[in-house]
Amino acid sequence: MTRFALTLEFDGTPFMGLQRQPHGPSVQQAVEEAAGRVTGEAVTLHSAGRTDTGVHALAMRSHCDIEKPFEGFRLMEALNHHLRPDPIAVTACEVVPQDWHARFSCIGRSYVYRIANRRAPLALERNRAWQIPQELDHEAMHRAAQALVGHHDFTTFRSVNCQSQSANKTLDRLDVEREGGMVRIHAAARSFLHHQVRSMVGCLALVGMGRWREDQMAEALAAKDRAALGLNAPPHGLYFVAATYPND
Structure with a gap:
């Protein structure tokens, strides 16, 4: 299992916020579904912040754990392909230690x-x-x-x-x-x-x-x-x- 740190840029206009919501689309849902199509795995996204409906991000830090072997650049390219046409972009992707957490390690x-x-x-x-x-x-x-x-x-x-x-x-x-x-x-x-x-x-x-x-x-x-x-x-x-x- 490899932990990847992602940097996300997104336009929050069409989303109900970053976190998954039962009543509408979210950034988390879009990224998790894209990761699922890339890896064939059930992927959970954790993020440094929680943004409301309509709030944007220039560099939201997130992470996910993936079993399938990937290079960071290749994973970023694949995620961006499958995120289209949602206004979300992965601008950076790198392997981080297992104890690194996008939310709880953030200072x-x-x-x-x-x-x-x-x-x-x-x-x-x-x-x-x-x-x-x-x-x-x-x-x-x-x-x-x-x-x-x-x-x-x-x-x-x-x-x-x-x-x-x-x-x-x-x-x-x-x-x-x-x-x-x-x-x-x-x-x-x-x-x-x-x-x-x-x-x-x-x-x-x-x-x-x-x-x-x-x-x-x-x-x-x-x-x-x-x-x-x-x-x-x-x-x-x-x-x-x-x-x-x-x-x-």
Whole structure:
């Protein structure tokens, strides 16, 4: 049995999320079915993160165990052939030790959220960015975001359906930058709560629009109450960027 680490890029628009779902297609199902056609085996995919419906990935790290002998490059090529026409690509594939686990060995995860700050309708960026026509003050958003960096109780920014045992997380980075009409929010932590990034982004957008004061981010955090959340950003602007491991 050989363990292969896969790096996945995908457009989450047609999927019900990364994990298998009983009520619709998922990225996991598509990759497992492709692997089954390649190997003739029942293959289970494990991933570093769990993405919701419509959330994308630039480099999701995953792994699977396969009995049939394969070189990493050949397996990647075969998987990509059988994944067509689904918007999923295996961009890297390598053999890893049996004790390496895509989820449990991961020590850091990073996301980027993209906001198209313009009035004109989105043509190329449709379903790939959140459009906000009102001018955003990205500098105010960045200043407000720093209140969330560090170790805190993120109950306010946690989905009511979150299954994590604790709302306490350490946020390593929350930066806001602008390039032309695109505002990007970068978030990094060891792990995140369900909807945490989207909830933080939604409230930062309120700051950028002038509907929240900058210090309301700290007030919302201190409230430790989901009712204090101002806005939950839609999923289609969110991208899983990278997973970090001890030997990286």
